[in-house]
Amino acid sequence: MLEGRRIALGVCGSVAAYKAADLVSKLQQAGALVDVILTERAAEFVRPLTFASLSHRPVYADLWEPTGEAAARHIELGQAAEALIIAPATANTIARLAHGMADDLLTNVALVTSAPLLIAPAMEGHMYTHPATQANLRTLEARGAIIIPPEVGHLASGEVGVGRFPETATLLAHIRRALARTGDLVGRRVVVTAGGTREPIDPVRYVGNHSSGLMGFALAEEARDRGAEVTLIVGAASAPIPFGMTVIHVGSALEMRDAVLKAIAGADALVMAAAVADYRVEHPADHKIKKGSREENADGTLTLHLIPNPDILKEVAASPAAPGLIRVGFAAETHDLAANATGKLHKKKLDMLVANDVTKSGSGFGVETNEVAIYHADGRIEQLALLPKTEVAAAIWDRVAPLLRTR
Ligand code: CTP
DSSP, rough: OOOOOOOEEEEEETTTTHHHHHHHHHHHHOOOEEEEEEEHHHHHHOOOOHHHHTTTTTOOOTTTTSTTTTGGGGHHHHHHHHHHEEEOHHHHHHHHHHHHHHHHHHHHHHOOOOEEEEEEEEEOHHHHHHHHHHHHHHHHHTTTOOOOOOOOEEEETSEEEEEEEOOHHHHHHHHHHHHHGGTTTTTTTTEOOOOOOOOEETTEEOHHHHHSSHHHHHHHHHHHTTOEEEEEEEBOOOSSOOOSSSEOOOSSSHHHHHHHHHHHOSEEEEOOOOOOOSSEEEEEEEEEOTTSSBBBTTSSOOOOOOOOOOOOOHHHHHHHTTTTTTTEEEEEESOOOOHHHHHHHHHHHHHHEEEEETTTTTTTTTOEEOOEEEEETSEEEOOOOOOEEEOOOOOOOHHHHHHHHHH
């Protein structure tokens, strides 16, 4: 989604300015056209050439260049920008922005542009928490700016506190969300489940599975980037939790069922990418099971009695809470893929079932790629190539979006 998008990046004179270089690099790799605008102080921390080398584009530092062309540069940059992100933003520039000052190129561009303005403050903790800085940030926020909160950690001053520049991934997620205002899922509410459930045995042990959450997270992020309002219901997952959506953490299948049934009210689509345990321990112990305890059998073995969990998708299909809800299921199979997939599509009354053979290399748990076939309710079957999970996610929403328009 960043391909060909014009992003203006303002960099201020903070020690974190060098970290903005990584943001430029990642944006450029994703295909964005990044116009870097340095404040005078920023150019003392990092040389313009660093940014120019990474963005493959001119870098702007001075409003008052002596050529006629430059006189209108702030207008051109401001109008072309699809998002203006100021990262790192210093207390001084935040104050200048809050008061509408226009004493350098960056503040001029900020006044010209009608694109979303994102501000990532990074400074010493006391400067950040000072009422003046906070009041300026609230002023900007009230005008529609998106404030990306700094993180807590080691600061350049040697202290530990709030004011650290966020990770590049966090900044990228904010930019993607700001750009998502024109996507094909704008105005849609979608629910995505991800990760595996954990069925308790006792307070310290559980029955779980290998789900990493990667596929579900890719689906949730793609929907967010297309403009949807996303509720992500996540069980146990090893991948980092995405940002820019409502995240509900659950443990067991029963908890996931309750969360899903609640979240689908008023939703347009549900994609169940979670690996839900089919069985749970009938009577989890309320204390840690010890060797030699009464739970043990006479021969020293331990028996867990497992009972079936409710089928969440089946319950959703029967629920009156979300009429017209598009329902997408997943099936990870080791054998008889086509027969199992078709069976599940009908049994769970789905619009689409995304099936993969987890025994194939490059597919399944913990890997970044997936090779899936999409089974449609009307009988069509589409086999997709081995793709990154992000592209599988895009392919799924490509098929859900037209269905949404029919309901
Ligand atoms: N699913 C669900 N509720 C369950 C189990 C699974 O909603 N209790 C969902 C999964 O999230 C997935 C789809 O149903 O989208 C298929 O899951 P899978 O475990 O493959 O299906 P099962 O019906 O449990 O079949 P199997 O006998 O192969 O385990």
